[in-house]
Amino acid sequence: MRFLSRIILKMLGWQLDEQLPAINKYVLIGYPHTSNWDFIMGMLAKWAMNMPLNWVAKHSMFWGPFGPIFVAMGGVPVNRGKASGFIQKNIDLFNSRECFVLGLMPEGTRSKTDKWKTGFYHIADGANVPIALAYLDYKNKKIGVGKMVETTGDIDSDFEIIKSFYQDKTGCNPKNQSDLIIKK
Numbered sequence: 392m393r394f395l396s397r398i399i400l401k402m403l404g405w406q407l408d409e410q411l412p413a414i415n416k417y418v419l420i421g422y423p424h425t426s427n428w429d430f431i432m433g434m435l436a437k438w439a440m441n442m443p444l445n446w447v448a449k450h451s452m453f454w455g456p457f458g459p460i461f462v463a464m465g466g467v468p469v470n471r472g473k474a475s476g477f478i479q480k481n482i483d484l485f486n487s488r489e490c491f492v493l494g495l496m497p498e499g500t501r502s503k504t505d506k507w508k509t510g511f512y513h514i515a516d517g518a519n520v521p522i523a524l525a526y527l528d529y530k531n532k533k534i535g536v537g538k539m540v541e542t543t544g545d546i547d548s549d550f551e552i553i554k555s556f557y558q559d560k561t562g563c564n565p566k567n568q569s570d571l572i573i574k575k
Contacts, residue, residue: 396439400534405432408535409440412523415490418515419444419523419536420553423569424496425562429527433494434464436525436534446494467493478513485518494525498569506574509546516542524553530561546573 400407421433430448437444443465450468453461458468469477485491493514497507515522522540526533538556542549554571562568 392438393441396435400435400439404532406531406533407436407439408526408533408537410536411440411442412521412536412539414521415492416485416488416518416520417492417523417539418511418518418520419492419494419525420511421494421496421525421527422498422557423527423560423562423567424498425564425567428563429496432527432534433525437465440536442492443490444492444494447496465494478510478517481514482517485514485520492523503567504569506572507569509573512542512546512549512573516544516546522553524556526557526560527562528560529563 397407421429423429433446436442437446445465445467447467447469448461450470453466453468461468469475481493484493495511495514497509497511498504511522519542522542523536524538524540525536528534538552540549540552550573557571
């Protein structure tokens with residue numbers, strides 16, 4: 392899959408930014424998330440970089456025959472409509488494993504939202520792991536993992552670093568791109 396994914400990305404004119412963290416545990420967030428194409432491009436990048444990524448998506452995406460396929464691809468379904476202890480469960484997973492990478496889209500949807508969800512931050516801070524900033528920049532046809540952010544417990548200060556990194560990234564549907572503001 393690595394070789395094939397690299398060829399597909401190259402044929403599509405995309406440049407792969409391969410600054411993968413040299414550590415075994417981190418939360419990876421992706422921004423912007425404005426299209427169904429983001430999933431396809433993200434999977435191509437995951438395979439091209441040989442990244443051991445578990446990714447979170449809404450439970451309704453895991454219907455029928457797609458459920459087992461997406462789980463085999465590292466997918467983790469979450470029902471956003473009911474409380475499930477998601478943050479603590481993931482902190483516990485980080486604490487119980489030698490190697491764990493969890494990918495989340497803080498916007499939580501492809502539609503424009505006024506604020507990001509902060510579960511990614513609370514998981515990283517609670518598990519004492521850094522946050523890797525992954526991106527899809529359709530304007531420049533660049534995809535990859537850039538900066539790493541160590542949490543300090545001061546979400547406002549840490550988010551300013553995250554916001555600064557993402558401010559020049561453009562989604563597939565820029566009108567759906569969410570503001571870089573966290574939900575409080």
